[in-house]
Amino acid sequence: MQKTGPRMLFYAVSSSGLILNLVYFTFMTIYCEEPFCFLKFPFIPFSLVVLLTIPLYIILGFYVKKQFETEEKLVKAMKRILNLEKLDRLKTLFLTTVSHEIKTPITPIKAQLQMILKGYFGKLNKEQAKSLYIVLDNIDRLDGLISDILDVSRIEAGTIKFVFEKAKIGDVVNEAFESMKQFAKNKEIILEKKIEDTGEMVFDRDRIMQVIVNLINNAIKFTPKGGKVSIYVKKHKRGAVVIVEDTGIGIPRNKLKQIFKPFYQVDSSYNRKFGGAGLGLSICKGIIEYHGGKVWVESKVGRGSKFYFFLPRKPKPKDKSIKLLNP
Structure with missing residues (x-):
């Protein structure tokens, strides 16, 4: 919606009241066939009431404009909230999916390393064993980190499993x-x-x-x-x-x-x-x-x-x- 919407609404409400007042005074002038008859008895009370409605129409115009602007702000805020919630869900889904995909190949890598270290594919010298143990330790660290990220994303998504x-x-x-x-x-x-x-x-x-x-x-x-x-x-x-x-x-x-x-x-x-x-x-x-x-x-x-x-x-x-x- 354009920014001029509330302003136009204010003009419409306030000016409509002013136009009604103008019509009243024009009609009275024509009806009485003399100038300023609406200031004479018995029309004075009615004329005063009509004159007092002028500021009321202006105040009403401001009020309607303010309400309209507030509603417009609320709609924009709701849209932002919905977009943030959507991004939040996508973020959690991304964390879960990526962490799971990274974790999947770690299991066979770890298993193969353990088999090599146990001598299934031939004896290792000390330097080779030391190097592979360093690799295994860091794979364990990576596995723990990915498990933590999965836990965080599952808690966020409400999908973490509990056995009471x-x-x-x-x-x-x-x-x-x-x-x-x-x-x-x-x-x-x-x-x-x-x-x-x-x-x-x-x-x-x-x-x-x-x-x-x-x-x-x-x-x-x-x-x-x-x-x-x-x-x-x-x-x-x-x-x-x-x-x-x-x-x-x-x-x-x-x-x-x-x-x-x-x-x-x-x-x-x-x-x-x-x-x-x-x-x-x-x-x-x-x-x-x-x-x-x-x-x-x-x-x-x-x-x-x-x-x-x-x-x-x-x-x-x-x-x-x-x-x-x-x-």
């Missing part, structure tokens, strides 16, 4: 603790736990394990040699709260709200000390929120961080996708 079952959150924490002990030992970091009995709950065991392992892994990664990482499970009247606390480098206050966004790095410099794509915490957020829970963090630079998540006793799955890329 009865389990104890303490058992899952114990399992995650055992799996991370060697990593902590290699970095000479103390790893400890304190678990309260929360009873049986209903959740996706594998996905919650993924969350806990990710939080412990991050805590160890960002804690210097000689530091400590503690995992707590606390009973809550509506479920359980899991806390992963470290004595690491901490997170600046102005970046606490950003760290759950995909691909966000607290240190985004090219030569940053710690690797990673910045997807782990956003995946944790999506998994916990899908269960109907909540995840948050407290941190002070140089003093460490405490990551919390609340898990309800029974899940309250979301009916729609969870926005991670544009929260």
Whole structure:
């Protein structure tokens, strides 16, 4: 619609009132057969009413014009929203499709490498084996990155699969603790736990394990040699709260709200000390929120961080996708 539309509407409404007034006064002049008879009794009251309608028609014209402009803005805003939603769906579809297509050939590549390293195609010397192990390690990293991107896109699209079952959150924490002990030992970091009995709950065991392992892994990664990482499970009247606390480098206050966004790095410099794509915490957020829970963090630079998540006793799955890329 052209920009002149509201203006023309204003002119139409206000001028129509003025024309009606002009017709009235012309008729009165002709009817009375003398000038300004509409200012004489008994026509004065009617004439005053008609004169007072002139500003009313102008005000009405402005009002209609304003309403028309507002409606036009709303239509444009709705179109922008629909276009953004369409782009958002295309973005998620693109991430899912491309990640899946890249992941498909990784499986046979990895299998062939493992067979070569095990000597199925002949014995390797030390240099050859060392080189192939480097390739295998980087394929594992790539595979993990693609899996993370797939998780993010599936959470966004609402297609990620969850298998809810009865389990104890303490058992899952114990399992995650055992799996991370060697990593902590290699970095000479103390790893400890304190678990309260929360009873049986209903959740996706594998996905919650993924969350806990990710939080412990991050805590160890960002804690210097000689530091400590503690995992707590606390009973809550509506479920359980899991806390992963470290004595690491901490997170600046102005970046606490950003760290759950995909691909966000607290240190985004090219030569940053710690690797990673910045997807782990956003995946944790999506998994916990899908269960109907909540995840948050407290941190002070140089003093460490405490990551919390609340898990309800029974899940309250979301009916729609969870926005991670544009929260």
